Amino acid sequence: MENSNQTSQRGFILLGLSDVPHLQIIFFFLFLFMYLMTLSGNVLLIIVVRINSKLHTPMYFFLSNLSMIDICFSSTIVPKMLLNTLSEDRSISLVGCGIQMFFHMALGASECILLAVMAYDRFVAICSPLHYQTIINRKKCFLLASLSWGGGFANATIHTPLTFQLPFCKSNHVNHFFCEMPPFFKLSCKDTRLNEIVMYVAALIIILFAFLLTLISYIRIISTILKTISSHGKDKAFSTCASHLTVVSLYYGTIIFMYLKPRTAYSPEIGKIMSILYTAVTPMLNPIIYSMRNKDVKDTIKTKLFRLSNPSNKVK
Numbered sequence: 143m144e145n146s147n148q149t150s151q152r153g154f155i156l157l158g159l160s161d162v163p164h165l166q167i168i169f170f171f172l173f174l175f176m177y178l179m180t181l182s183g184n185v186l187l188i189i190v191v192r193i194n195s196k197l198h199t200p201m202y203f204f205l206s207n208l209s210m211i212d213i214c215f216s217s218t219i220v221p222k223m224l225l226n227t228l229s230e231d232r233s234i235s236l237v238g239c240g241i242q243m244f245f246h247m248a249l250g251a252s253e254c255i256l257l258a259v260m261a262y263d264r265f266v267a268i269c270s271p272l273h274y275q276t277i278i279n280r281k282k283c284f285l286l287a288s289l290s291w292g293g294g295f296a297n298a299t300i301h302t303p304l305t306f307q308l309p310f311c312k313s314n315h316v317n318h319f320f321c322e323m324p325p326f327f328k329l330s331c332k333d334t335r336l337n338e339i340v341m342y343v344a345a346l347i348i349i350l351f352a353f354l355l356t357l358i359s360y361i362r363i364i365s366t367i368l369k370t371i372s373s374h375g376k377d378k379a380f381s382t383c384a385s386h387l388t389v390v391s392l393y394y395g396t397i398i399f400m401y402l403k404p405r406t407a408y409s410p411e412i413g414k415i416m417s418i419l420y421t422a423v424t425p426m427l428n429p430i431i432y433s434m435r436n437k438d439v440k441d442t443i444k445t446k447l448f449r450l451s452n453p454s455n456k457v458k
Contacts, residue, residue, distance in 0.1 A: 252294025
């Protein structure tokens with residue numbers, strides 16, 4: 143027990159992605175690029191929705207929430223990862239690690255639920271257009287968004303204390319680039335079965351339920367498209383649905399791999415790749431896939447934002 147207390151007091155060492163110098167530089171610039179793209183894309187989407195009254199709709203309300211989650215989600219992980227990639231000191235304090243794990247768990251689960259909410263919103267809009275305004279009203283929007291955020295933070299409130307009550311007496315070297323639950327279980331000299339059971343139950347409730355709701359919603363959407371939309375409209379609708387499903391599948395698939403895979407089958411190297419996909423790649427892709435191809439969004443960027451940045455072009 144004394145060793146575990148000493149490990150906790152001195153914090154942890156995040157081993158990162160690579161110890162090879164030239165790979166560290168490549169990783170640094172790659173993830174810096176993805177982080178800047180994530181920030182600029184999501185901030186731009188929030189601004190566009192704010193200034194264009196045409197976009198004050200439930201769909202873009204949920205997209206703005208998704209952008210806010212993605213900004214916070216990436217900012218919880220990537221800046222520290224960038225610092226550790228080039229720094230010789232890869233340590234993180236016990237408190238810092240706990241905070242990082244808490245917000246990572248909270249925002250990751252919130253995004254899972256919100257993606258399902260967005261799929262449900264599209265299902266109602268396409269399959270029940272006459273009742274859309276009644277079903278997805280302003281009150282329901284705030285309720286569903288609150289459920290997404292609240293469910294995510296409730297999830298983190300359970301898991302983070304459970305993880306940090308474990309004695310980490312094997313080592314304080316974490317074979318990962320941030321503080322995530324599965325790698326921490328390998329550091330404990332105590333039986334972690336309770337933690338794993340709680341993690342699996344939460345993953346089944348949140349991740350699989352959200353994924354199945356999303357999948358069912360898109361199956362119904364595609365079925366409706368096939369029945370009611372013209373050939374040209376079908377191509378456009380299928381293109382949009384395929385893009386959405388690709389990002390959703392990428393996000394849910396990597397999360398399922400991390401949190402529903404047995405600990406005995408967990409591979410640190412594969413775990414790192416999976417974590418990169420849902421902490422850095424999908425937050426960068428979300429604003430592009432979900433909205434940047436939308437005509438109203440592109441028109442707002444070209445007209446209103448361009449005019450704001452070029453006052454001389456307002457009046458000709």
